[in-house]
Amino acid sequence: MDARQFWGRHYDVHSLYAHAMAIRTFSSLQSVYPGKRPWVMTRSSYPGTGHFATKWQGDNRAAWEDMHFSIISLMEFGMFGFPMNGADICGFWFNTTFELCVRWHQLGAFYPFARNHNGKGDQYRFRDQDPASFGQEFIDLVRPALLTRYRLLPYLYTLLQSAHTEGRPVVQPLFYEFPGDEQAMKVDTQFMLGPALLVSPVLAQGANSVRAYFPDDTWYDYLTGEAILQGTVTLETPLDKFNLHIRSGHVIPWQEPDVTTAASRQKKLGLIVALGTSRLASGSLYWDDGESERE
Template sequence: YRAYAAFPDFFQNSTITWWAREISEVYNNPQNFSMSLKFDGIWIDMNEPSSFVHGSVSGCRNQELNFPPYIPQLGERSQGLSYKTLCMEGQQFLADGSPVRHYDVHNLYGWAQTKPTLDILHELTQERGIVVTRSTFPTSGQWAGHWLGDNTAAWNQLDKSIIGGTSKKCHFGGDKIGLSPGKIRIYGKIREKMTTTRQDPVAWNSTFEEISRNVLNIRYRLLPYLYTLMHQAHATGSTVVRPLLHEFVGDRRTWEIFKQFLWGPALLISPVLEKGAVEVNAYLPDARWYDYHTDEFIRFRGQFQNLSAPLGHINLHVRGGYILPQQDPAQTTFYSRINPLSLLVALNDSQQAEGQLYWDNGVQIGEF
């Protein structure tokens, strides 16, 4: 924020010790216990690392590192690699004391912070908790979920949010859930400030409230299926939100589809992405499909079709051959977990279906 500041080097063990102390003193205030702030999770922001100063307040020294022959498409190529981040010649040290340039480990900054943060959270709370981080790298998904960052509640952002979501192993969502795809994400939040328009459902009208309630209840109903997918992602490295090509890689038409996505292998989501649209041109790969809302068998496959998408309706299709566990929704996940479970069985062409359910107490570490 245009001030003199230092960025912690999370490769160093001494930094992890400092980070643990900082977090623990929030959880248990050593000066005044009544000022302690208990929490269940930690949300990490700006850890690309990001800065509102390009490089440093005094500029960068190494022209070759900050302006290499090839510069990827950044906000401003003319600013070089230090655009809204650190100077590339910045010095960091690995745990064994080996020096490295920030240029060589920039993409690992968030990764180096993530696992220690989860370990600290477990130590403090003795519960599973959650870590959400804006900067990830391969293997980060076993410790935390990824969020996109400061996308806006604008129509031209919706397809980009799907692209971002399907590119991460354990993607949690973006910043705005006010529009169609946002409400069917595995994680949604609304960030506002005093200078922006309110976007929570009750800030609109009763029609929007009802639409939001209905769509969010679908997500709550599907939590057992989603919870199982999350466990599989944690245990085996599979994906939760995935592009169609992950399931139908032999179908070349799926390779370029980015306006639809899947939850796991079995739930196809085809949202409205254009303002005023009342239908969606959706592709249903070569499998047996059923309308999630009506249980109706879909009598086409392996082709695009225009599907009706009136206000408040998101096209959801269940893939034949799978069983989706469900649960009656409630006001919160605590109460919904008490409600009865059910199974949605979608038969394939051989009149067979299978599925999985992972279930535990939802809180403790290693408890089934």
């Protein structure tokens, strides 16, 4: 405990190891690629690490409750200064199932950091869980959610820029947008993606519906355009459907998706305009070259 390190006694800096590594990795990338934007990801962290690194939530389990817990962690670490974070989709430990992995993709497609990742080594070897490993039926079930993520990359990118300049989380609890709503304070099974999108995933085995809460506003189903008013609503959600709703009064930029972000940036842009009761809507778009350093 009294071993001396650069920052001081090991006793005093033991919990700062990952924080120090993030700082050093960030500065090293700046030296190796001058003028380029460093991208660092860490599992362990400390207050302030979000200035240097993004984060993933570590070794979760292929379990329904862990999929639920990931939402809570997303919201917490957004408040802790990690706007780009996410959990291992389908779980890291143990063997996932077809249904769990489908539902987790339908949720994880809207994580700021979305990655399907699991254990595979000498001691533990779990089944492959990438979409192709399950076959064509699985691919057809998860493709719509994943393509929606790629289509909404301009919106996500704008949210991340806002997080960088204003400190606003990308994933938000409902009460962030509706601070006077006591019911919104209790919700930990849904989340806002920025101010304009509401994600309401299926989190229980065998469930084909979701009891979702909609704060006081008008909301539009992203897939059908159907309007939903305030209150708790049962959303029919068979395995081939996911729940994403657009808040009225907002304009959301989108781009035709391709197989990579670089290829997607060559495609056409568009806008989703969700008019409010005033027949007005507003939004924003941040656009740059995607790799140069910006203050």
